[in-house]
Amino acid sequence: MSTFSFTIDATDVNSLKNTSGQAAFEAVADRGLQRASTHRVLTANFGDGYEQRVLDGINTKNDVFNISFNNREATDINLIAAFFDSKSGKNFNFTVTDSFNSGNLSNTTMKVVCDSYNIVYNRENFHSLTCSLRRVYEP
Numbered sequence: 001m002s003t004f005s006f007t008i009d010a011t012d013v014n015s016l017k018n019t020s021g022q023a024a025f026e027a028v029a030d031r032g033l034q035r036a037s038t039h040r041v042l043t044a045n046f047g048d049g050y051e052q053r054v055l056d057g058i059n060t061k062n063d064v065f066n067i068s069f070n071n072r073e074a075t076d077i078n079l080i081a082a083f084f085d086s087k088s089g090k091n092f093n094f095t096v097t098d099s100f101n102s103g104n105l106s107n108t109t110m111k112v113v114c115d116s117y118n119i120v121y122n123r124e125n126f127h128s129l130t131c132s133l134r135r136v137y138e139p
Helices: 010-017 074-086
Strands: 004-008 025-028 034-039 041-045 051-055 061-073 092-101 104-120 126-135
Touching: 004 010, 004 074, 010 074, 025 074, 061 074, 061 104, 074 104, 074 126
Parallel strands: none
Antiparallel strands: 004 025, 004 092, 034 061, 041 051, 061 126, 092 104, 104 126
């Protein structure tokens, strides 16, 4: 089964909710998330239509994930938004099922930052959140 999620650990949940004794919260994205991948390539174009290309740097693949959490309880959406606010400028782990291991799909955990998010207040107790997660190559 495919996984597209991140986990807010118990200490962060307790801090964000200003409580104690809360369990970790796994935020599982809705189906239909989008992944945009580009590669940084340096290109030298010559006048006769000939060109040379070389990858630019060590980690040349840029990934951006657009994910959504639709029609969730308001407390869950507010917790996710508070987590993104607390991680402003900081990375966190995002798990994606996207690679093969012995012919079977397996999970990759990568560092991401949340560049932006939007909340839609559907009903009093149910909201939706969409966000953009950008992969970063940091320790």
